[in-house]
Every structure is written in structure tokens, then in C-alpha cells.
């Protein structure tokens with residue numbers, strides 16, 4: 330193992346592209362980050378420009394390497410982690426996308442999903458893919474492009490168009506069009522992949538009328554995905570050896586390798602994943618079944634709860650209401666909130682995700698008085714994330730009969746920096762909440778996949794034993810208060826869904 334070996338992790342997220350250079354001690358040498366444009370062409374539609382995703386990725390890779398004073402020769406491997414489900418279709422000759430990337434948040438296929446549900450398909454779709462019939466996933470977005478972009482269906486049937494999630498699109502570009510591949514975790518988010526058979530599902534392809542030839546080859550998370558075109562990051566071709574969807578990469582970065590271990594990532598939204606081992610657990614409580622990671626041809630499954638608004642509620646206080654100027658201000662404001670007021674925000678700005686899956690309802694604030702102000706709203710915003718997490722964990726625990734892990738929730742993501750939010754979370758779920766030293770767990774997971782496959786980072790057991798805690802939050806709320814407050818939240822959600 331050369332001392333100089335570095336691993337480059339690309340974290341292509343919903344709002345920004347981040348590239349982190351790790352050394353062999355898994356310390357961060359350099360981070361480069363750039364936001365890109367969000368396009369909202371119609372109500373409920375969200376798109377990204379694939380060229381901008383590509384250009385920010387190349388620019389941030391170069392910036393991270395250059396500003397670290399490193400050279401391509403020192404980079405042993407590249408790992409990629411990405412916003413999941415977001416769908417790109419491109420022409421395999423020109424490399425140009427035929428339409429913008431349709432983002433995971435986009436709801437344009439809601440009516441089509443509803444028609445499939447009304448026709449009785451949901452149970453079968455869930456049995457095959459682990460997912461629910463929701464516009465969130467790639468399949469109906471891909472179908473929309475084939476139906477609505479002029480000439481796309483004919484081109485696809487002639488074998489000229491390719492489909493990919495963002496990992497696949499980036500690898501295609503990075504390898505100069507030589508490799509059309511994805512990993513099992515990203516495949517599992519398309520609603521076209523049979524998660525128990527480990528292959529694209531022909532019945533799903535028939536149902537949605539999608540040509541199989543458009544789909545990438547599916548590999549393990551640590552595998553040879555290709556190598557960069559010389560010139561992209563210096564003269565040397567660099568191998569791409571690790572890929573996982575961002576929430577799965579965070580599960581890996583949090584070393585949740587044993588059944589019963591649970592992580593929750595608080596970024597724009599919140600995604601909680603419970604490792605359920607090598608056999609899938611199918612939810613009876615409206616959670617998703619997904620692949621946490623696949624190594625050595627063996628999938629490890631997870632139950633997933635997806636909340637669409639977590640840190641975004643704090644952004645709304647800042648950008649929508651203008652009552653704060655930075656997210657961190659919520660800490661001091663929440664501490665000043667009147668303890669006699671019980672303001673509740675149900676942040677259903679784009680409907681509610683798991684376990685409610687209500688696309689139609691919209692947000693609400695309850696319990697306002699003449700004295701309610703920025704302090705009470707800040708506290709309510711931070712608490713809304715704890716309440717929503719409890720909803721997820723209640724559903725998970727109802728589904729899960731395996732070992733309880735350590736009855737600990739490992740947290741990460743930008744909002745996990747908020748001490749009051751994490752303390753309330755611990756209080757309302759009545760469990761320990763552990764915040765790790767490295768909060769960039771998503772990039773860390775991708776780096777570990779690539780670096781361990783390259784032989785420059787430790788194996789799974791040593792990686793897990795190196796995971797270290799920065800702070801543990803323990804529950805301090807009494808049971809009566811916890812029950813009263815959670816019951817009020819449930820009433821607030823019920824009322825919000827009725828309006």
C-alpha cells in the first residue's frame with residue numbers, strides 16, 4: 330500500500346455536486362462543491378440539465394485534485410454516489426440527452442401511477458421491486474420520456490437510446506461511452522429491477538413498455554465499472570471501482586453492516602435505512618424494501634423510510650419566510666421559544682412521503698398564538714423532523730422482527746449538525762442518537778467501496794471498527810410528555826391530510 334494513495338469520491342446530489350478526496354487514513358484531504366440549477370417547468374415538475382451535472386462533476390473533480398496539490402497518478406480509485414431515481418435518456422452515438430434529467434422529486438407521472446394502482450398492479454409491483462407505485466421512482470419517468478419526446482420511442486426500439494440513473498450517466502461520460510453500467514442499489518430504485526431475482530424484471534418492462542436494450546448492466550457496489558478517459562483528470566486513466574445510491578452509501582459510511590443497524594440522513598429530505606440482512610423484508614406498513622449494498626454477488630437488503638422535507642423546512646424559514654438568515658440560527662431561536670406554546674409544523678410542502686404517501690396534501694402550521702414568532706417556528710421546524718422520524722421508526726419496528734441492533738440511530742447529513750434537533754429526535758423516539766466524527770458519510774461510503782476494492786483501504790470489519798462517534802444524544806423527555814406530544818403530532822398529520 331503506497332502512502333500516497335488517494336481515493337476520489339463523487340457525491341452527485343440533488344442540489345449540488347460535491348467531490349471529496351480521502352487519504353488512506355480516511356481523512357478528508359479536500360472538498361470541492363458546486364450548486365447547479367433546478368428547473369421547474371411546470372407545477373410539480375423538477376428537472377436538471379444533464380450537461381450541467383456533467384460539467385460540475387468534471388470541474389469539482391479537477392478542483393479537488395488541484396487544490397489538494399495532488400496528481401491523478403496518486404488517485405487509486407474513484408467512487409461514485411448519487412441522487413437516486415433521477416432519470417436520464419441519451420443517444421448512444423452522440424452522447425446527448427434527449428430530454429432533461431427528470432428528478433426524483435418530480436410528480437408528473439402521478440396520474441399514470443394512480444391508473445396502475447386502480448388497475449390493481451401495486452401488490453405485484455411491490456413483490457417484484459420492493460417499491461410502491463409512486464412517481465418517485467425512475468420507471469414511469471423513463472416511460473414519460475419515451476411517450477413524450479418526439480421520436481424517442483422509435484429511437485429506443487431501434488437500439489439507439491440508453492437509460493441511466495445519474496451514476497450510469499456519469500460513468501458513460503467518464504469512460505468516453507465505453508461502459509453502460511450501474512450498481513444493484515441504483516437498479517433497485519428504478520422500479521424495473523427484481524430485487525430477489527437480481528435482474529431486470531421482464532414483466533415490469535412489458536407493463537411499462539420499456540425496451541430492455543436501454544438498460545445498463547448491473548454490477549456489485551464494489552466492482553470494475555470502467556476507467557476514466559485519459560485527459561479527464563490528467564494523463565492517467567483512473568479506475569472507477571465503487572458505486573452506490575447516496576442513501577445506501579451513507580448506510581455503508583455509517584458502517585451499518587449488521588442486521589438491525591439503522592441510520593438516518595438529514596439533508597434536504599430524510600432517508601432512514603434499516604439493515605435487514607441477506608433476505609428481503611417486505612413491509613406491511615408502507616415502507617420500501619431496497620438493496621442496502623451488494624458485495625461478492627450477495628445483496629444485503631434494507632427497509633427504507635423516505636421523508637421528502639427535513640432540512641428543507643429550515644430553508645423555508647430562511648428563504649420563504651425570511652425569519653432567519655442562516656440555518657444555524659435555529660439553535661439559539663429554538664432555545665428562546667415559549668415553553669407554554671405548542672406550535673406544530675407539518676411540512677407537507679410536496680405532500681407526505683413514508684409512511685403516508687399522500688401526494689396531494691400540503692403543509693400546515695398548528696397552535697399559533699399572537700405571541701408565536703420566529704423562535705416558536707424554529708423550534709417547530711426542528712421538531713417536525715423528529716416527529717417524522719418517529720413515524721418511520723414505528724413503521725419499521727412493526728415490520729422488523731430481527732435483532733434490535735443496539736437500539737441506536739446513527740445520524741448524518743447537514744441537519745444532523747443541529748444539537749436541538751438531534752436532542753428532540755432522541756427524546757421523541759426514546760432511543761440513543763449517535764452522531765459520527767465524519768458527517769460526510771455518503772462520500773465516505775463511496776470512497777470505502779472503491780478504495781477497499783483497489784486494496785488501498787481496509788476491509789469491512791476494520792472499516793466498521795474505525796467508525797467513531799462525535800456525540801451521543803440520550804432521551805431525557807418523560808414518558809407522559811413524549812406520548813402527549815406525539816399524539817398531538819399524529820392529530821396534526823391527520824388533519825393536514827383531510828384538508
Ligand SMILES: Nc1ncnc2c1ncn2[C@@H]1O[C@H](COP(=O)(O)OP(=O)(O)O)[C@@H](O)[C@H]1O
Nearest residue numbers: 596597640641643644656657742743744746747
Ligand atoms: N445547523 C443547522 N441547523 C438546522 N438545519 C441545518 C443546519 N445546517 C444545515 N441544515 C440543513 O441541512 C440541509 C443541508 O444538508 P445537506 O446534507 O448538505 O443536504 P443535501 O445533500 O440534501 O443538499 C439544509 O436543508 C439545511 O437547512
Ligand SMILES: O=P(O)(O)OC[C@H](O)CO
Nearest residue numbers: 342343412413433596597
Ligand atoms: O441528493 P439528496 O441527498 O437529497 O438524496 C436524494 C435521494 O437519493 C432521493 O432518493
